[in-house]
Amino acid sequence: MTYGVRQFQLTLMHRMRDLNSDRVQQALTDLRASRAEEGAAHSQWTRRTFYAKGLSPYRSALGEPSYRGEHALGAVTCDIVRWALPYWPGLEFEVMVGPDRRVWNQWFVRPAGDKKVSLAGLRPWTCVIGDVCASFAGARQGEGAAPQQWTVDFVHDGRPYQARFVYGLLQSVAG
Structure with missing residues (x-):
């Protein structure tokens, strides 16, 4: 196959x-x-x-990336590579590769920059972690219950909420 x-x-x-x-x-x-x-x-x-480690499985499956760049994390510079995936238009799947050539992170991002959304605009599979953090002051990221899962805790109108993500893509919001 x-x-x-x-x-x-x-x-x-x-x-x-x-x-x-x-x-x-x-x-x-x-x-x-x-x-x-x-x-x-x-x-x-x-x-x-x-x-196969590093980017080779991604390149083999997804072809040439739509974006290549670098991101500094303190004294370390990582490579950033992104691919557009047809099922999630407007988002890209980003892979961060460390100096050791190993994948350090992989998740969806909004290539044009984070988008501010309202609480009602937090719909599954349309928002990424950066969108939630940009939209709600004091939002805090946390780890999820399994690999590639994250949470973002935030407050809106005095009520606490938790957004849950897989590969950086919003799955649900509870409050």
């Missing part, structure tokens, strides 16, 4: 199922994909990344 953009998108959805199974099921319907295809894509990706 070839592994390309479609399979990579299904791989991302496999982890998103943990927090937003209804949305993943809708996406599978949209893509005319089965749950078995989603699982097979995830398994194939897991094997690929076990044997």
Whole structure:
């Protein structure tokens, strides 16, 4: 089985199922994909990344990136590489590679810069962590319950909320 953009998108959805199974099921319907295809894509990706490190699995699956740049983290400079994925227009999947050539982080970002959104505008799969942090003063990022999961705690009109993310993409908001 070839592994390309479609399979990579299904791989991302496999982890998103943990927090937003209804949305993943809708996406599978949209893509005319089965749950078995989603699982097979995830398994194939897991094997690929076990044997090939760094950016090579991403480049092999996704082709040439839409963006390449650098990001300084203190005294360390990391490479930033992004790909546009058709199922999430307006967002890009970003991979941060450290000086050791290993992947340090991977998540969705808004390439044009973070967008301010209202509480009602926090809809699953349309916002990234940066959007929530830019929209609510004092928002604080935290780790989620599993790999590639994050939380952002924030207050709106005196009420506490928690936004949950997978690969940096909003899955749900509770308050």
